[in-house]
Amino acid sequence: MDLQRIKYFLALSEQLHYWKTAEKVNITQSALSRQIQSLEHELGLQLFERNKRNVKLTPAGKFLKEKWELELNEIEYIHQFAKQLHLGERGTITIAHPDSISASLMPDLLAKITAAFPQLQIKLVQVLYENQLEFLKNYKIDLAITRDINREPGIRSKTIHSDHLALVVPLDHPFKGFGDLSTESLKQQKFILPTKDEGSSYSEIIQALFKSYEFVPDVFLHSEFGSTIIALVRKGLGIAILPDSYMHHQSPGLRFIPLPFKTDLLINWRADDHNPVLANILKLVFEN
Amino acid sequence: MDLQRIKYFLALSEQLHYWKTAEKVNITQSALSRQIQSLEHELGLQLFERNKRNVKLTPAGKFLKEKWELELNEIEYIHQFAKQLHLGERGTITIAHPDSISASLMPDLLAKITAAFPQLQIKLVQVLYENQLEFLKNYKIDLAITRDINREPGIRSKTIHSDHLALVVPLDHPFKGFGDLSTESLKQQKFILPTKDEGSSYSEIIQALFKSYEFVPDVFLHSEFGSTIIALVRKGLGIAILPDSYMHHQSPGLRFIPLPFKTDLLINWRADDHNPVLANILKLVFEN
DNA sequence: ATTTATTAATGTGTATTTTGCATTAATGGA
DNA sequence: TCCATTAATGCAAAATACACATTAATAAAT
Missing domain, CATH: 3.40.190.10 (Periplasmic binding protein-like II)
Structure with a gap:
């Protein structure tokens, strides 16, 4: 059952005339005649009542014309959709x-x-x-x-991107800029840091940061969720180190102090x- | 777009193995391979991701598998229905x-x-x-x-059938049998008859009946609807001549007197x- | 690392199917 | 009765599909 055959049938069912239809679908009348015959044979039923003079749909042909039109539309739509899937557009x-x-x-x-x-x-x-x-x-x-x-x-x-790390402190915190940071002043602080994860390159960078100041931070709380950390800092519960992307969040009451450490986004x-x-x-x- | 190709595709999409599928659908592996290729080419998309070792549906292939299965079922049902139309069973x-x-x-x-x-x-x-x-x-x-x-x-x-005509009278009517009928007694009656229609063979039979008694009936009312006529007779408004098929209706209060005239049903x-x-x-x- | 088994793709000749051209036969209208 | 129209058909050519044998890639085994 070739869909092309069904298209020929639909064309003929509109025109009800072999010669005109054949011309329209760009095949010869002989080919069209045989296509319809083989379609009828394949289905085991008659599609047209015809003599040498007239062509007319049988009840079964009329039914199939209606149904096949719907099905072909459906199938065409499916194929278009599949094409979009193929192209990655859907x-x-x-x-x-x-x-x-x-x-x-x-x-x-x-x-x-x-x-x-x-x-x-x-x-x-x-x-x-x-x-x-x-x-x-x-x-x-x-x-x-x-x-x-x-x-x-x-x-x-x-x-795809590189962020600086930034020290995040409440607005009323004594740290105003990078110059205020020292091993001594940092030692006084309570830190809120991401969950430590063995072999995580992000925690390694933060470890490296503290190593550069040569002390072990007093970590008051670990959280993996930046928004939680920010809320805690704003309440004055501690200070944090975050990628400076967080500056794009609307976060009043906080100061971001850029640090000379970078973290990559992959x-x-x-x-x-x-x-x-x-x-x-x-x-x-x-x-x- | 041959539906057979889609069936091959569906078989392969189940098995995901060319040799096994080819055997199952009774073609060679080479033929199956080419069928799938030409289907892909026709649609302008890839159905399977495959190397010499593995066969796997692409997203588009997965989508088409689902949709085509539905469509093929639909089409098969349509064809069955059309076949019944062809056979006159529907x-x-x-x-x-x-x-x-x-x-x-x-x-x-x-x-x-x-x-x-x-x-x-x-x-x-x-x-x-x-x-x-x-x-x-x-x-x-x-x-x-x-x-x-x-x-x-x-x-x-x-x-397809022949009915006798019958004279229809109320149960309490003096006519009890065919013997009671004569030109004289009939002349006294009021008749309810079908609508007279020029050239209608049924009215001609009734005309012939009255001609045999050599008088013109006093027709009190014409109606084409038997059930109306019967109701009127039962109420004693007149007597009627009807095909004796009406005896099969449940009509209490009436007597049917068969007449030697027949009416054909065509x-x-x-x-x-x-x-x-x-x-x-x-x-x-x-x-x- | 090398060999082996598996398996999808492909080259090639053959078989099948479809097509176009020319012709035929049926039919409605002049 | 003849003519014009038109679907069907015989036939050869073209296109397509097929099977067989082979190739090439790769996973598993040794």
């Missing part, structure tokens, strides 16, 4: 990203994506640092934006992920 | 019949039809005698059961009506 992608960039990079990126591919479905999720690679490998997420360098085989990774994906949606998004991310 | 037929047989022949006929073709849709309509042929020719009805012989070209006709249809439903019904009507 489909779903799940992205995990850290809280730090939800007010800076993410809005920009999402705006870019929706402008270029309005039909795309994007799912944003927050995943604990320690789970990101596992989720990526288990197809729970397709893209992981993180501050950790990964060395997993099968995961590809690329830096984007990770499965090396064997051939979803065209991913390719399109990576292209967008890297194109400028 | 479809609609509109039948006009006189009131006189609605309690005798019609129930029998309808029972027969629904037993043989349970999927058939039957529309019963009451049409005035004078309109029957016109409605038949204009495709408003497909079968006309009537007591009138027609001589229209293009309309085929066959007798079934009429368009000679050029090739609706298979019609053929099946005619076969049923004439088969015994």
Whole structure:
């Protein structure tokens, strides 16, 4: 059952004239005649009542004309949709990203994506640092934006941004600028820091920072969630070290003091992920 | 776009293995490989991600697998339905019949039809005698059961039954049997008769009846509807002449006196009506 | 590291199907 | 009765699909 045959049938069912129809669909009358015959034979029923002079739909033919028209439309739509999936213009992608960039990079990126591919479905999720690679490998997420360098085989990774680290203090705090920082003055402070994670490159940078001042900080509380940390600092419960992306969040009552340490933001994906949606998004991310 | 190709695709999308699938669908692996390739080419997209070792659906392929399965089911159902239309096992037929047989022949006929073709849709309509042929020719009805012989070209006709005419009188009427009828006694009666129609063979029979008694009846009322006539007779407003099929109606308070005149019941249809439903019904009507 | 088994793709000749051209046969109208 | 129209058909050519054998890539085994 060739769909082309059905198209010929539909054309003939409109014209009810072999010669005119044949011309319209660019085949000879003989070919059309045989196409209809084989269609009838294949279905085991008669589509047209015809003699050498007139062509007329049978009740079954009339029924099939109506139904097939609907089906062909449906199928055409399906094929178009599939084509969009193929081109990565439609489909779903799940992205995990850290809280730090939800007010800076993410809005920009999402705006870019929706402008270029309005039909795309994007799912944003927050995943604990320690789970990101596992989720990526288990197809729970397709893209992981993180501050950790990964060395997993099968995961590809690329830096998309660099942030300075900043010391975050309440507005009424004695630290006004980088000059106020010293081993002595820092030793007095209570710190709110991210959860320490063995082998996490982000914690290593923070460790390195304290090492440069040669002391071990008094860590009053660990939290992985930047917004929690910021709220605690604002209440005067301690001071924190965060990527300066957080300056883009509307956070009154806080002062950010830039530090000479940088943290990279990386984007990770499965090396064997051939979803065209991913390719399109990576292209967008890297194109400028 | 050959539906067979889509079936091959669906088989492969289940097995994800060319050799096994090829065996299952009874072609060689080479043929299957090319079928899938040409399908991909035709659609302009990739259905499977494959290397020499593994076969896996792409997102577009996964989508098409789901959709095509539904569409193929739909199409198969449509074809089955069309086949039934072709065989006359499904479809609609509109039948006009006189009131006189609605309690005798019609129930029998309808029972027969629904037993043989349970999927058939039957529309019963009451049409005035004078309109029957016109409605038949204009495709408003497909079968006309009537007591009138027609001589229209293009309309085929066959007798299916013969009724005696009967004189219908109230139970308390002095006429008890055929012996009570005479020109004198009949002259005293008021008659309720069918609408007189020039050239109608049924009225001609009734005319012939009165001619045999050599008088012109005192016709108090004309009606074409048997049930109306019966109601009037029961109320004692007059007596009537009807086909004795009416004896099958539950009509207490009436006496039917058979007369030695017969009226034929004919079934009429368009000679050029090739609706298979019609053929099946005619076969049923004439088969015994 | 090398070998082996597996398996999708492909080159090639053959078989099948479809097509176009020319012709035929049926039919309605002049 | 003849003519014009038009769907069907015989036939050869073209296009397409197929099977067989082979190739090439790769995962598993040694």
